[in-house]
Amino acid sequence: MPAPHWPAPVATAPVTATVPLPGSKSVTNRALLLAALADGPGIVRQALRSRDADLMASALRSLGTTLIPTGESAAGADWQVTPGPIRGGAHIDVGLAGTVMRFVPPMAALADGPVSFDGDPHARKRPMGPILDALRALGARIDNDALPFTISGPLTGGEVVLDASGSSQFVSGLLLTAARFEKGVEIRHVGPPVPSQPHIEMTVEMLRAVGVAVDDSEPDVWRVAPGPIAARDMTVEPDLSNSAPFLAAALVTGGTVTIPGWPLTTTQAGDALRDLLTQMGAEVTRSTGSSTSRSTDPSATDAASSRTGAPAATGSGVTDLVVRGTGVITGIDTDLHEVGELTPTIAALAALATTPSRIRGVSHLRGHETDRLAALATEINRLGGDAEETEDGLIIRPRPLHGGTFHSYADHRMATAGAVIGLAVPGVEVENIVTTAKTLPEFVQMWTAMLDAR
Numbered sequence: 001m002p003a004p005h006w007p008a009p010v011a012t013a014p015v016t017a018t019v020p021l022p023g024s025k026s027v028t029n030r031a032l033l034l035a036a037l038a039d040g041p042g043i044v045r046q047a048l049r050s051r052d053a054d055l056m057a058s059a060l061r062s063l064g065t066t067l068i069p070t071g072e073s074a075a076g077a078d079w080q081v082t083p084g085p086i087r088g089g090a091h092i093d094v095g096l097a098g099t100v101m102r103f104v105p106p107m108a109a110l111a112d113g114p115v116s117f118d119g120d121p122h123a124r125k126r127p128m129g130p131i132l133d134a135l136r137a138l139g140a141r142i143d144n145d146a147l148p149f150t151i152s153g154p155l156t157g158g159e160v161v162l163d164a165s166g167s168s169q170f171v172s173g174l175l176l177t178a179a180r181f182e183k184g185v186e187i188r189h190v191g192p193p194v195p196s197q198p199h200i201e202m203t204v205e206m207l208r209a210v211g212v213a214v215d216d217s218e219p220d221v222w223r224v225a226p227g228p229i230a231a232r233d234m235t236v237e238p239d240l241s242n243s244a245p246f247l248a249a250a251l252v253t254g255g256t257v258t259i260p261g262w263p264l265t266t267t268q269a270g271d272a273l274r275d276l277l278t279q280m281g282a283e284v285t286r287s288t289g290s291s292t293s294r295s296t297d298p299s300a301t302d303a304a305s306s307r308t309g310a311p312a313a314t315g316s317g318v319t320d321l322v323v324r325g326t327g328v329i330t331g332i333d334t335d336l337h338e339v340g341e342l343t344p345t346i347a348a349l350a351a352l353a354t355t356p357s358r359i360r361g362v363s364h365l366r367g368h369e370t371d372r373l374a375a376l377a378t379e380i381n382r383l384g385g386d387a388e389e390t391e392d393g394l395i396i397r398p399r400p401l402h403g404g405t406f407h408s409y410a411d412h413r414m415a416t417a418g419a420v421i422g423l424a425v426p427g428v429e430v431e432n433i434v435t436t437a438k439t440l441p442e443f444v445q446m447w448t449a450m451l452d453a454r
């Protein structure tokens with residue numbers, strides 16, 4: 001039986017809340033995979049626990065990695081990761097996780113036998129062709145062009161040309177395992193621009209932090225020489241993209257939301273919120289206030305840690321991010337090609353803005369958890385709004401909204417977009433709010449706590 005729809009709470013007063021966030025999905029799943037491919041046991045600290053992260057952990061276990069939780073706190077889980085010989089014969093459930101369906105197959109192609117993959121019904125619709133073709137070109141055998149598929153090695157590596165305009169994860173997936181390929185890899189992208197460059201930078205930076213030499217000096221070309229991946233102690237940053245609905249609440253209610261532990265420098269897409277929310281009318285400041293980062297364990301500091309696998313904070317590398325709503329939400333004309341995962345929240349704010357908005361550069365969102373452009377236009381219009389899909393984005397014009405069901409399409413960011421609109425529009429019910437478990441299982445409790453805080 002489907003769970004009842006979640007009545008999105010209406011804000012009765014400006015919110016004033018501090019919202020600590022669990023770890024980044026993108027950093028967690030890269031860190032776990034790199035630890036599983038490393039030359040010895042390592043630790044991943046303050047990792048996210050969520051459906052996507054748990055699917056990654058299960059995938060790695062079925063390929064022969066030992067993952068032992070050594071501690072769990074509000075900041076996340078600490079995993080001791082001990083690599084093993086990569087085992088074939090496994091079946092891997094990717095759920096709806098792009099990071100699992102694109103990052104694990106290159107590792108599976110190194111297994112000593114075939115490995116099969118499948119996922120949620122919609123996962124079978126997400127684009128996989130370019131990375132599967134690339135793996136074939138590098139030596140693997142694969143029996144399909146989308147999920148479900150079975151992959152068999154041996155994969156030797158070498159040079160490959162692919163079109164990664166559909167997802168940066170095609171490049172990240174190949175890069176993460178590339179040092180373990182006999183010949184390493186040279187990836188050359190040919191096609192329209194690759195989206196989500198910060199996520200590729202995150203991959204490159206995390207690889208360098210574990211001793212892998214990545215040459216990205218030529219645009220759209222990445223070279224990784226074969227060699228060991230060093231075992232390290234990595235600490236995961238808070239998930240800045242998941243701060244989006246909470247920070248949006250400051251704008252919607254004319255309140256103030258503070259996120260502690262915001263890194264001073266980061267490759268996370270969510271860092272773009274500082275600029276985007278300013279453009280939409282917020283006052284955004286950093287303060288050293290209460291922020292001490294999520295880690296208090298001095299042993300977590302590691303000279304080799306990167307910004308994304310960041311050293312434990314001493315307070316120097318992080319601040320509080322404070323977003324204050326000024327009472328007016330202005331529309332925005334913006335290209336979100338590099339930070340597409342922020343689109344649902346920006347669209348929700350645009351639906352509540354006083355002037356029109358145009359979101360460009362995100363045609364690749366049609367291959368996300370759902371076709372996000374169609375889903376956002378449909379759901380905003382269902383509540384009486386005026387949203388129009390364009391070839392590469394959305395036009396959203398001001399129009400008063402009314403209550404109704406906001407469908408999530410099993411998309412965590414659609415569900416949280418419904419919650420943002422519901423702050424200002426009585427009677428919004430979000431269908432399948434529990435889909436937020438993909439990256440933020442505590443969403444409802446955190447949302448309620450934010451609204452209750454004074």
Ligand SMILES: O=C(O)C1=C[C@@H](OP(=O)(O)O)[C@@H](O)[C@H](O)C1
Nearest residue numbers: 026167168169195196199340341
């Ligand atoms: O590598 C990653 O961790 C991600 C890359 C991006 O994918 P696309 O390039 O497919 O948008 C992003 O949208 C996704 O949420 C996470």
Ligand SMILES: C=C(OP(=O)(O)O)C(=O)O
Nearest residue numbers: 096097098099341368369
């Ligand atoms: C696109 C997203 O996820 P995935 O990692 O499944 O691609 C997202 O979280 O917005």
